[in-house]
Structures are given as structure tokens and as C-alpha cells.
Amino acid sequence: xxxxxxxxxxxxxxxxxxxxxxxxxxxxxxxxxxxxxxxxxxxxxxxxxxxxxxxxxxxxxxxxxxxxxxxxxxxxxxxxxxxxxxxxxxxxxxxxxxxxxxxxxxxxxxxxxxxxxxxxxxxxxxxxxxxxxxxxxxxxxxxxxxxxxxxxxxxxxxxxxxxxxxxxxxxxxxxxxxxxxxxxxxxxxxxxxxxxxxxxxxxxxxxxxxxxxxxxxxxxxxxxxxxxxxxxxxxxxxxxxxxxxxxxxxxxxxxxxxxxxxxxxxxxxxxxxxxxxxxxxxxxxxxxxxxxxxxxxxxxxxxxxxxxxxxxxxxxxxxxxxxxxxxxxxxxxxxxxxxxxxxxxxxxxxxxxxxxxxxxxxxxxxxxxxxxxxxxxxxxxxxxxxxxxxxxxxxxxxxxxxxxxxxxxxxxxxxxxxxxxxxxxxxxxxxxxxxxxxxxxxx
Amino acid sequence: xxxxxxxxxxxxxxxxxxxxxxxxxxxxxxxxxxxxxxxxxxxxxxxxxxxxxxxxxxxxxxxxxxxxxxxxxxxxxxxxxxxxxxxxxxxxxxxxxxxxxxxxxxxxxxxxxxxxxxxxxxxxxxxxxxxxxxxxxxxxxxxxxxxxxxxxxxxxxxxxxxxxxxxxxxxxxxxxxxxxxxxxxxxxxxxxxxxxxxxxxxxxxxxxxxxxxxxxxxxxxxxxxxxxxxxxxxxxxxxxxxxxxxxxxxxxxxxxxxxxxxxxxxxxxxxxxxxxxxxxxxxxxxxxxxxxxxxxxxxx
Numbered sequence: 001x002x003x004x005x006x007x008x009x010x011x012x013x014x015x016x017x018x019x020x021x022x023x024x025x026x027x028x029x030x031x032x033x034x035x036x037x038x039x040x041x042x043x044x045x046x047x048x049x050x051x052x053x054x055x056x057x058x059x060x061x062x063x064x065x066x067x068x069x070x071x072x073x074x075x076x077x078x079x080x081x082x083x084x085x086x087x088x089x090x091x092x093x094x095x096x097x098x099x100x101x102x103x104x105x106x107x108x109x110x111x112x113x114x115x116x117x118x119x120x121x122x123x124x125x126x127x128x129x130x131x132x133x134x135x136x137x138x139x140x141x142x143x144x145x146x147x148x149x150x151x152x153x154x155x156x157x158x159x160x161x162x163x164x165x166x167x168x169x170x171x172x173x174x175x176x177x178x179x180x181x182x183x184x185x186x187x188x189x190x191x192x193x194x195x196x197x198x199x200x201x202x203x204x205x206x207x208x209x210x211x212x213x214x215x216x217x218x219x220x221x222x223x224x225x226x227x228x229x230x231x232x233x234x235x236x237x238x239x240x241x242x243x244x245x246x247x248x249x250x251x252x253x254x255x256x257x258x259x260x261x262x263x264x265x266x267x268x269x270x271x272x273x274x275x276x277x278x279x280x281x282x283x284x285x286x287x288x289x290x291x292x293x294x295x296x297x298x299x300x301x302x303x304x305x306x307x308x309x310x311x312x313x314x315x316x317x318x319x320x321x322x323x324x325x326x327x328x329x330x331x332x333x334x335x336x337x338x339x340x341x342x343x344x345x346x347x348x349x350x351x352x353x354x355x356x357x358x359x360x361x362x363x364x365x366x367x368x369x370x371x372x373x374x375x376x377x378x379x380x381x382x383x384x385x386x387x388x389x390x391x392x393x394x395x396x397x398x399x400x401x402x403x404x405x406x407x408x409x410x411x412x413x414x415x416x417x418x419x420x421x422x423x424x425x426x427x428x429x430x431x432x433x434x435x436x437x438x439x440x441x442x443x
Numbered sequence: 444x445x446x447x448x449x450x451x452x453x454x455x456x457x458x459x460x461x462x463x464x465x466x467x468x469x470x471x472x473x474x475x476x477x478x479x480x481x482x483x484x485x486x487x488x489x490x491x492x493x494x495x496x497x498x499x500x501x502x503x504x505x506x507x508x509x510x511x512x513x514x515x516x517x518x519x520x521x522x523x524x525x526x527x528x529x530x531x532x533x534x535x536x537x538x539x540x541x542x543x544x545x546x547x548x549x550x551x552x553x554x555x556x557x558x559x560x561x562x563x564x565x566x567x568x569x570x571x572x573x574x575x576x577x578x579x580x581x582x583x584x585x586x587x588x589x590x591x592x593x594x595x596x597x598x599x600x601x602x603x604x605x606x607x608x609x610x611x612x613x614x615x616x617x618x619x620x621x622x623x624x625x626x627x628x629x630x631x632x633x634x635x636x637x638x639x640x641x642x643x644x645x646x647x648x649x650x651x652x653x654x655x656x657x658x659x660x661x662x663x664x665x666x667x668x669x670x671x672x673x674x675x676x677x678x679x680x681x682x683x684x685x686x687x688x689x690x691x692x693x694x695x696x697x698x699x700x701x702x703x704x705x706x707x708x709x710x711x712x713x714x715x716x717x718x719x720x721x722x723x724x725x726x727x728x729x730x731x732x733x734x735x736x737x738x739x740x741x742x743x
Contacts, residue, residue, distance in 0.1 A: 092680070092681050092702075093681075095701075095702065096681075096701040096702065099488055099701055099704055100488070100701070102488060102489065103488040103489070120489070120704075121489075124487075124489030124490060125489070126489065262595065263595060263684075263685055263686075264592040264594060264595015264596060264685060265575070265592070265595060267594040267595060267684055267685050402487075403703075405702055405703055405704075406702075406703040406705075409682075409698070409702065409703070412682075413686075413687070416684065416685065416686060417686060420685075420686060422686065
């Protein structure tokens with residue numbers, strides 16, 4: 001009996017030992033494989049390229065998932081030695097997946113980055129400085145300095161913008177008429193906006209679905225020569241609570257007047273384009289980034305139009321924002337191959353015909369030109385609107401600092417409370433400033 | 444020599460339970476110790492943890508109204524949801540304890556919600572049922588009640604969340620059913636001879652004899668209710684809204700950990716939750732002396 005047990009034990013031990021040995025072996029082979037990859041990519045002339053696997057991750061809508069997979073297929077057919085694994089999620093889920101991966105040094109080779117997160121990932125050493133690859137693996141001679149510089153954090157190029165966007169009002173002209181408004185004036189100001197919105201409300205239509213607090217409050221502050229965060233990211237960029245009160249009081253007034261849905265209704269349809277008031281013909285328009293126009297228009301399926309942002313001093317407030325970036329992570333073992341994929345994204349005409357400007361108006365001038373005849377009417381509208389706004393825009397503020405997701409969530413919570421009528425902007429303004437400054441003081 | 448043999452046979456035993464020991468160490472004990480350490484640090488996942496002593500706990504108790512809100516919401520959820528769920532489970536179990544030909548099919552049907560219980564799909568379904576134009580609002584519309592904005596009103600959304608938890612009564616129902624089967628029919632017959640009505644039978648026979656099982660279900664369900672996460676996360680789209688009305692403790696913990704990257708604070712919250720659950724379970728055990736009836740102790 002005892003003998004049998006010891007036998008069993010030895011077998012077990014053996015199993016464990018061999019199992020360990022196995023995993024060690026695979027690790028070794030993996031390591032050599034990646035070494036082999038880099039050497040093979042250095043010697044591009046050699047015919048047999050070693051197989052390589054890239055991991056890539058992005059967030060977005062269903063349409064984005066579809067065409068991105070097509071672009072990946074296109075890249076794979078041009079580069080048969082590259083295998084690409086991909087993962088995608090909605091915006092919120094994406095960052096929840098990325099954070100633990102970052103902590104475990106398991107990030108995908110290429111990640112889609114957002115302006116609100118890029119400085120955090122860059123400063124924590126998760127992203128690779130792309131400068132060595134620029135005009136080497138990634139051709140960027142066609143891209144304007146102003147656009148590229150938005151990917152620079154602390155002097156290093158941590159992201160290549162996928163395209164640029166600009167804020168605006170996207171609306172259905174037919175519903176605008178139904179709301180009792182002839183046209184939206186080119187140079188409207190906040191009072192005019194409120195007046196039009198109330199007119200729409202009197203005709204039982206929402207004028208808009210509200211404004212994302214962080215984005216539009218920042219825009220408003222910029223028109224006043226301030227910003228949401230100071231340039232160093234160590235505190236808020238404004239001190240006068242009157243600005244906060246003026247902005248959020250107005251939004252709350254519009255909710256109260258029925259010109260914008262109250263948070264109860266807004267909560268219901270949040271994040272689901274198909275359920276937005278515009279689609280249900282209950283609302284005239286939506287405030288959002290220009291790259292979201294095509295997706296919205298497809299669902300709405302009625303002619304839509306753009307109106308510029310609200311003044312005065314729109315020129316000071318307006319900025320061209322990279323819709324998102326492609327970044328290469330520092331834990332990637334195939335950085336050059338990753339860079340080549342980004343180049344394909346920026347410069348390949350066929351790929352951009354699939355992308356159709358969903359990730360913003362392409363940054364390469366050549367692509368913009370060669371794409372022009374291919375564009376659908378909606379996309380053309382976007383390109384034209386962005387082109388019209390570009391000369392009016394001022395430089396973008398530095399990417400939001402570490403801690404901004406918490407501040408944005410806090411601002412959204414406060415805005416919701418104000419819109420519910422539970423509190424007033426005057427009461428919240430100092431509280432917000434104090435709490436936000438406390439978070440930013442850690443930077 | 445003899446001693447060697449004992450060691451050997453012990454070793455065999457350890458070898459056999461090693462899968463559990465390794466799993467327990469790697470996935471439970473060591474992570475717990477690490478999280479205890481992290482609860483005294485400021486850790487954002489990217490840079491190494493910085494020791495801050497009791498700062499996290501201090502912030503939690505004195506300087507974070509959202510924390511207390513999440514405690515309040517969770518307590519309401521547990522204190523309303525668990526008793527309701529158990530009452531419902533017992534009610535259904537008693538119906539299913541009757542002799543009927545279809546009883547097997549019914550048992551399966553009633554247990555189904557619990558199989559798909561905590562899943563994302565059910566939460567999404569619940570979201571649709573309670574949406575502004577959903578079935579619940581249509582039905583109460585027939586009775587002339589104005590539709591409720593289930594997602595607009597913080598209290599209504601919590602009610603919606605509790606209703607979901609009540610609906611998932613299957614596992615406690617099955618345990619109740621097993622308990623009911625153990626009560627001998629003679630007792631009811633004897634009570635019937637003495638003239639007891641069904642209600643009297645329920646309170647004098649069923650409930651006392653079932654009380655150990657009630658205690659078991661109560662404790663298990665309370666613990667799991669404290670840890671509820673998925674429905675609140677899905678229904679509120681991860682934001683605990685409206686107005687933090689569905690911000691359950693675990694959801695707030697998750698937000699601190701994975702949205703704001705405050706891992707230290709989240710660890711501290713997790714340990715407070717452990718203590719809170721410990722206290723609640725302890726209280727239940729203490730009170731059980733007064734209402735749980737064990738036959739073996741002759742009624743005391």
C-alpha cells in the first residue's frame with residue numbers, strides 16, 4: 001500500500017517537474033522567436049519573413065469593429081507573415097480591460113488611445129516613443145505639424161493621431177423647421193442658443209440632448225481664455241466659480257424648460273445611438289465630435305446638417321482634436337511591425353476607403369485628396385465642416401492630466417445633480433473646484 | 444524508521460490535497476495578504492505602491508460622501524432584497540411541495556431564472572423590461588398609473604434592482620423545498636385532528652421546523668447580496684446612476700479600482716466590506732438563538 005503511494009507521489013512529482021520544464025521551454029522558444037522576428041525585419045530583403053503575431057485593441061461602435069476587421073484582413077493579405085489578434089470593446093469597458101493589462105505588462109502591441117488617457121499611460125511608461133519610427137516605418141511627410149504635435153507628451157511622440165475632429169452641432173434641418181426655427185445663425189451666442197432651444201421646447205421638441213460636461217465646459221472656458229486643467233495638470237485651469245455657475249445654470253435651465261431631456265430620460269438612452277431622441281424624432285440635434293456624424297446619420301437615415309459652435313470668441317474655444325491615437329506599447333515585442341501597421345493605417349488608400357473617416361478626417365493630405373471622390377455624401381459633409389472650421393481653430397490644450405477620469409466622472413455626477421434640481425451650480429462650483437484640485441495636486 | 448513512515452504517508456496526503464492548497468495559496472491567501480498591504484498604500488497600477496498608513500480608511504470615513512452613499516444603498520438593497528427573496532422562495536417552494544402531476548416541470552421552470560441568474564443577459568433584459576416604453580410601464584399604464592421613470596429616479600432604480608434579486612430566488616427555493624420534504628406528514632395530520640387551520644399549521648409546524656434552513660439561506664443570501672455587482676453594473680451602464688441610486692458597494696469599489704485606478708483605496712474598501720459582512724453574519728448568528736429551533740436540542 002505504502003509502496004503504491006510513494007509510486008504515485010513520484011509520478012505526481014515527475015509530472016509537476018516536467019510541466020515546469022515544459023513551460024520554461026516554451027518561454028525560451030518564444031524568446032528566440034521574437035529575437036528572430038526582429039532580425040528578420042531588420043533584413044527586409046530576405047524573402048522568408050518569420051511569422052509574427054500582433055495584438056491590437058480598440059474601442060468603438062459595431063460599424064467600427066466591422067471595418068477595422070476588414071482593414072486588418074487587408075493588411076494581412078498584403079503581409080502574409082503577420083498574424084493579427086484583435087480585441088475590441090465599448091469605450092468604458094475598453095479602459096477597464098486595459099488597466100489590468102497595463103499593470104501586468106500584457107498590453108496589446110498596438111492600442112487605440114484617447115486624449116483623456118494618453119498622458120497617464122505615457123507618463124507611466126506604458127507607451128513607446130514613436131520618434132525613431134517616424135518617417136522611417138511610419139511615413140508622415142504629408143501630415144501637418146499641428147496635428148502631429150497633439151501626440152507629443154513631455155517632448156515625446158507617444159501617439160499618432162488617427163484623424164482630427166471638431167466640435168459642432170449636428171441636427172436634422174427638417175426637425176429644426178418643425179421646432180419653429182428657420183436657421184441656426186452662423187455666429188450665435190449663448191443667449192441666442194437658449195432662445196432657440198426654448199422655442200423648440202415650446203413646440204414639444206428637445207433642442208439637443210445636453211452637452212457632455214467635461215468637453216463642452218472646457219470649450220466654454222477656452223472661449224473665456226481659461227481651460228479645464230492648467231497646463232501642468234496640477235490644478236484646474238480656472239479660479240472664477242462664476243464661469244462654472246454660468247455654464248451649468250444655463251444647461252439646467254434648458255432641462256427645466258424642456259429643451260433638453262432630464263437626466264432620467266437621458267439615462268435611459270445613454271450610449272445607445274438607436275435610442276437617441278434624434279432618431280425617435282423627439283430632438284432636433286446633438287452636440288458632439290464631427291467623427292460621430294456619419295454613424296449617427298446612418299442610424300437617423302434623414303438628411304442632417306452641421307452648425308458651428310456657440311460664440312462669442314468661438315475661435316478661441318475651438319480646437320482640432322485628434323479623434324484618437326494609435327500607440328505602440330513599451331511591452332510590445334514587435335514594435336517595428338506595429339509601427340508598420342500604423343503606417344498602413346495612415347497612408348494606405350485602400351484601407352482609408354474602408355475607414356471612411358470614422359476615426360476622424362485623415363491626417364495625411366494625400367489620403368484626403370485621393371479619398372475625396374470616394375466619399376459618401378455624409379462623409380463629404382464631415383470633411384467640409386472640418387475643413388471650414390480648421391482655419392478658425394486655436395491650438396489644443398495639453399492632453400488631460402492623470403486623474404482626469406475621476407474628475408470627469410465627478411463633474412458628470414455634479415451636472416446630473418444640478419439638472420435634477422437637487423442642487424445648484426452655485427453650491428457645487430466651489431466643491432468641485434476643491435475636490436478636483438485635491439486630485440490634481442497629486443500630479 | 445517508524446517516524447519516516449509517518450512522514451511518508453503524511454506526504455502522500457499532502458500530495459493529494461496539493462491542488463487545493465496551491466489554488467488556495469495562489470488565488471486566495473496571497474492575493475488577500477497583498478490586498479491588505481495595498482489598503483495602506485496609494486497605488487495606481489502603474490507606479491509602485493506608496494505607503495500612506497491609514498489615509499485610505501481616514502478618507503473613507505471622514506471625507507468621501509460617495510462611500511457612505513454606497514454603504515446606504517447596499518444596506519437598503521440587502522435589508523429589503525434578502526427577506527423579500529426568501530419569502531418569495533419559501534412561498535414558491537410550498538406551492539411546489541404540493542402533489543401535482545406537473546410539479547417536475549414547474550420546479551424546472553421556477554429554477555430557470557437562477558441558472559441564468561447573475562448573467563449579463565438577464566440584466567440587459569431587466570433593463571428593457573423597465574425601460575420607459577417597456578412592459579412594466581405598459582402594464583401599470585393599463586391600471587391608469589403614470590409610467591415611472593425607472594432609470595430617472597434614484598429610488599425607483601433601486602427598487603428595480605431589488606426586484607431583479609427577488610426574481611432570482613431559485614437556489615434558496617430548492618433548499619427550502621428539500622427542507623419541506625423532511626417535515627413528516629404525520630405532524631400535519633395530528634395538528635389537523637386537533638383542529639389546526641393551514642395558517643396555524645404554517646406558523647406552528649412548518650416555520651419552526653424549517654428555521655435552521657431559514658438561517659442557512661439567510662446567511663448565504665445576505666453574503667451574496669452584499670457582493671452583488673453584475674446587475675448594478677449592467678443596468679446603470681457602470682455608472683451607478685441615476686444620482687448614485689444604484690451605486691452598490693462593489694460597484695463603487697470597482698469604479699475606484701478600474702476607472703480611477705485608485706487600487707489602494709479600493710483594497711481598503713474591500714477590507715471594510717469583509718468586516719461589514721462579518722459583523723452582519725455575526726449578528727445573524729447571535730439572534731438565531733432566539734428563533735432557530737433544533738429538534739435534537741428538544742426545542743432549545
